[in-house]
Amino acid sequence: MKTILWDTIEAGRIAFGALTANKARSALATLGIVIGVMTVVLMITIVSGLNDSFSTQLARIGSGTIYIQRFPWIIQDDFFIYRNRPRLTQKNYEDVKRYCQGASTITPYVDTMRPVAFKNESLGGVFLIGTDETYLETTDVMPEVGRFISRMDAIANRDVAVIGTTVAKELFGQHNPIGQKVRIGGFDYKIVGVLEEQGAMFGQSMDSQVIVPIGSMRKHFGRRRDLSIIVKAINPDEVEELKDELTGIMRRTRRLGPGEGDNFSINEQGQLMDMYTQITSGVYAAGIIIGGISLIVGGIGIMNIMLVSVTERTHEIGIRKALGARRSQILRQFLIESALICSFGGIIGIGLAWGGAKAINIYLPTSMSVPLAVAGMLFAAFVGVFFGIFPAAKAARLDPIVALRKE
């Protein structure tokens, strides 16, 4: 055991000496490993960053919340099939509300884009949502200042609005917007509340929005708007049962015959997650394959350079053997050398990936984990050992007499 320890340390020293003696050559030889490790590590970092941010955003939809809509969230076949579907109507909503047993809250929802103006300030592209007071329960929004639209606002179709933080900032700056009148698409609305800041969801700001009573929205912006029905389950574990129940109610209210397909969609968070995992696993696999290929190419490069190294140092190997080095000791020396080159490449690759992750972090929250960096290093060393076996075995098998004769 002691012998192994000493000659492993010795092998490390020899390897280090050999590497520093051929700096440029070692650096070039390890380039493939650098690229391979960088690709794999960066890809894993990005995908896990994407996953994290996506699932945080999805969590906002809530796992027990179902959206009954005209279009599915994921359109896999021809869009025109869905375009011909009838819009969801007020009657659909009322029937769902009347018959559904598994829901704790049922919220009507319409949306559109309208400009919002206050005095001389105007803000375009604002997301205008029409709903009622139950929206607070089905989603996570909360008013930060003032109040949300009330039941009375909804019943009386009052022209009151709750605005997002972006709208508040752009139109009012430091001033209190509560009680002020804004013009939304040409109609006056009184601001009763400002929502908490919500950030972006799937790249879209959730703070550039205005929520008004659904009746008021219909009154000013059209009665036949496409409706969504947001349904929150009493028990989030019984979402599937709730979906079946809702499908039944919708088919009845729409008078669909047994042979007809659904002309509405039941959407929920789980579907998005499924689709998302599918896409990212593809990206993931592609990254791993590209990285893997460059690691193999890099490994072959290492094998080549190690073969050169063995040939160059044949005489040295002869001397070592004459002085009593066993095959295993020579083998170990060269394996450690190639593992060292590759680990060195691994460190550089991880460094580059770390820098890359930092740069991407501006757009997407990514952070490289320490275990990933360690795994990357170990894998690089493993590649070194694997592709070093052949050259090292060649060195170990050399006949000492032949090796000594070679200068």
Next chain:
Amino acid sequence: MSKNSTIITLKKVQKIYQIGEIEVPALLDINLNIRRGEYLAIMGPSGSGKSTLMNLIGCLDTVTSGEYWLEDEDVSKLTDNELAQIRNHRIGFIFQTFNLLPRANAFRNVELPLIYAGTTPGKRREKAISVLESVGLGDRVNHKPSELSGGQRQRVAIARALVNDPSIILADEPTGNLDSTTGEEILHLFEELHKQGNTMIVVTHEETVASRAARVVRLFDGKIVSDTRNDSNSQTDKSSTTDILARVKRKNIPEAG
């Protein structure tokens, strides 16, 4: 083991190289006994088989047939690893071209056999430095081979050969790459080592080198053709020494770079 016991026994040793289809005999029916503490020269022209014999004695190669006993072990039956261990513990090699590692300093070169023997770093340092001092290189410990003269290089090689306390010291043309004065210094060092009780085997084609040994074995065409003892003690024979020096000088062998 008594001081005069046999250390090497070669019985009917044959070495035949297979080159393609052809069998090339290098050694034929070699019988040789070497006692502990002997100073032996193996002589012969090139192609006589003396290098082959040295490789066999040095356990770098194995016999085709016959027996080779080193101390109490039949070396002809050992595995690769066992041979490596024998080379490490029992044989000290000294080569014509020194065979030092160019990137390593004197200390690191001398330390090498101890590393393969599994000696701890502290002991390695102690032993390597003491043996370097004993060959007069106490002040050259951190010098690389390129910073040393030919004679100093050969002393490093001798120190390396001695460091693991080997049973035999095997020198292959040890003065072949040295000028006559330096060669003489090395041969003097060999005599010192012999006096200290080391078994010395020198392979050479030079009479001047062989004449310093107590016993000369001559090879020709793979056979031992003579086995004689030098009666006169060459160390004290002044005329013979000057004669040797003169002859060596005439050959004007360049120093290895």
